[in-house]
Amino acid sequence: MDKPRQNGDTWAESSPETWLELCMRFTPASIALAALLTTVSSAGLSQRPDAQISALSVEWQHAGTAARKAGNYQAATDALETALAVDPRNRSAYIELAQVARAQGLQGKAIRLYREALLLDPTDVGALVGQGEAMVEKGAIAKAKENLAQAQSVCKTDCAVVGKLAAAIEKGPPATVLSAKDGVAVPKAVATETP
Known part of the structure; x- marks a missing residue:
């Protein structure tokens, strides 16, 4: 707040105090804005283009592919999930993981994984x-x-x-095959009276 005017005060004498107060009011906000702009602009510089997938992610993807072809679905799933953790833009890893899910009979999971790949391309x-x-x-x-x-x-x-x-x-x-767990409901015979 400005101090109250006294008899001998003039505009020239009070203006430096006013400018100093003005600078002090806006300095914290300007520092915060500068920090925000610096952070936002530097985050854009550190991002890789979509076509450039991490080499470590590609290595894990190849390990997952080899495990799937060998029939080791758990090892394939682990390797492919690691590939996606390293680089979530690895579309081929999503597709490979979906193939593992289909091989295990998990079509719903496979559909979701293919959808993730299609979101990327x-x-x-x-x-x-x-x-x-x-x-x-x-x-x-x-x-x-x-x-x-x-x-x-x-x-x-x-x-x-x-x-x-x-x-x-x-x-x-494909035709649905019943397993022993599914069981088949057997109709109950209606009791009849004998004459």
């Missing part, structure tokens, strides 16, 4: 086809047809995988 034909095949295995034929249409519109060369999805849709979902 909506034009990935392999992810579209894989997700469509998982949808067919789950019984969601209408959704699989949407994926087929999208894959056909995106695919420009070597579209054999799109034909594979079309064949899977034509064939339909």
Whole structure:
């Protein structure tokens, strides 16, 4: 606050005090704003482009692929999840992890993982086809047809995988097999009176 005016005060005498007060009022806010702008601008400089995936993530992805091909799904899952922890932009690791989930019969998880890959690149034909095949295995034929249409519109060369999805849709979902745990309900006989 400005001090009250006294008889001998003039504008020239009180103005340095006013400017000093003014600077002191806005200094903390200007320092905070400068720190914020410095932080925001430096964060943009440290980010890598999307096409540049961490080499360590790619190594873990290759280890996961090898484990999946060997049939060791737990080791494959662990390696691929590590690859994604190192670099969450590794779209190929999402696709590989989805293939592991499909091999284990976890089509819902596979569909979600393919969706993560498609969020990174909506034009990935392999992810579209894989997700469509998982949808067919789950019984969601209408959704699989949407994926087929999208894959056909995106695919420009070597579209054999799109034909594979079309064949899977034509064939339909696999027949459901009952296990011993499922049990079959046996109808109870109605008791009748004997004459």
